[in-house]
Amino acid sequence: DKGFDFSSGRLLNYPVYELVEELIRLFGLDHKVDPYVLFFLDAVLEFTSKHSAGLMDFLEWWDDTKHKYSIIVPMGLDAVRVMTIHKAKGLEFPVVIYPFADDDIRRPGKESLWIDLNDEYIQELPAALLSIKKADLENTTFEHIYYDEKNKTFLDLVNLLYVAMTRPINRLYIMCKFPASKNKGQINIPSLIKYYLEQTGQWNEEQDQYVFGTDTKKDNVVDVSENNVVKLDKLISADWKRRLLISKKSPEIWDLENPEKNKEWGNLVHTVLSGIRYAEDGKDIIEGFYHQGMIDEAESKRLIKVVDHLLEHPDIMILFDKKWNVKNEAEIIMPNGQTYRPDRLLFDNNEVVIVDYKTGKQNNMHQEQINRYGKILSKMGYDVKHKYIIYIGEEPSIVQI
Incomplete structure (x- = not known):
């Protein structure tokens, strides 16, 4: 079985954009050009250029905004643009395909609605959340609310159909289910199309395709020559480090x-x-x-x-145990404004162990410095248990003061 060798700790040290590129290389997504990968990289770059945030912030942002992103295809390429009808408002296209045109108003657009009661018998309840269903509201004071919502939904459906049918310049294809004869009186797009065909004398129960206008082929006049289109064979991505x-x-x-x-x-x-x-x-x-x-x-x-x-090192490893509350390079500010910064302080309740790192040979100045840290921490009320100097080298050593 094929696997992927990676270190999650190493990956988490990457900035967000570099992390995404590293994952693309790791999973072999750079072997071919994938427009979805490229546009995702664009989205990551957009985020990182505007926010100095980490991975979790990006994931939260992407979860909130991913539905707004889609691939943008240049005009003239042999491709289909997919978008919602609402997003297509104000735009026009040579050819429009309207698939799944089966919207209906069997149910109002909302499941429930807040209603002002103004009921003199229940003055303590000025408003209520009511279910907008015919069975719940019929023959009640609020029956009109059901029909108002139903009419609003019908108007939304008509507006939706109008926008879809007025986007094309040359051709329009509408694909919908065959209207069910048993559901007479049902208002949906198939039933509206059927009603139009019946009124124009064209409806036929045996026919499932209707064509209007003249079917003529029109040559594409957009210049899509090789000089205007750059084709990528591979997504080039390399670790700059x-x-x-x-x-x-x-x-x-x-x-x-x-x-x-x-x-x-x-x-x-x-x-x-x-x-x-x-x-x-x-x-x-x-x-x-x-x-x-x-x-x-x-x-x-x-x-x-x-x-x-x-x-x-047996004498050093205990100083890096998880039992300690660790403060690395914690700055101590004296009353006169002078500051001291011990390399490592290990706290256990009120007790403290002081650790300092040094290079080279042992020196009396090193001892004086760590003793000074000890006196300062003692004045601060801590019980200084031990003081250690760790000498860094190919063969480390530790000295207790």
Whole structure:
């Protein structure tokens, strides 16, 4: 059986439009040109260009607006445009086909209606929601409401038929069911057509097709030469990240020429760790960096290996357990306006564990910094249980202060 290999966590890191393109490639929808896929992409682009929102916002928007979208075919192409009669108002076409012309007024357009009662015997009930059915309203004070709604529905039906029959320039085809003789008095489009044919002396019980006017072939004068029509054989879609690397944050986190230079690699690992709350978050954070263009594929693979190795360290993994309430890079503002930002704070009720990430060799300044964090949190009323410095490298180490 054919399957699809993909990571939902990786896909969710894509922006909406790129996610749709990736799904098109993933499911092989780019092997041929599908106008529905192309127009859906247009709709996605329209949304993303007007809204800086995520996937759930797009799905909600699409659920609310999808019924308004349809494929627009250029004039002159060998194609049929499908639209509702109401949408066709004010337009005209060389040929119109009106299929399923079977609307009727057997039931009013509404199932129920709010009615002002104005009943002196029930003054506490000024209005009521009544069922608009003949059986419910006949021989009651509200019988006229049923017939009023029925007449409105009949008028809507006539207007609908008028619009449909006045859109064509050259030809009109109406397709409807054969009117049932047993339902005499029933008002619907087939019965109206039958009534017209009877009044003009053309009705025949054995005939199911009627033609009016002269059946003449008219050449299409619209120029649809090869020069005016561009035909696509394939939907071309490629992941731009495999061809182009945009260094959005390279001055901050890494040197493209040499990731080891000036501790850039350590800073990059530090940046990844600052986004990790619990151990299982690591891969998704790194893939998110990759899809944002912050790192390339090789760096992504290396980061995953390094971070996994760090989080598997027996003394470090406990600091990424889900038992903690985690605050990454939480800013502490002092009364004098000075700010401090510990890399990682782990809270358990009123107890706190402080974690700081460092690169290079151990340094007394590192201890002074984390001790300063401890004093500040103690003054804030927290019980500082432990302080750890994690040294980032190919072989990570942890020091308890």
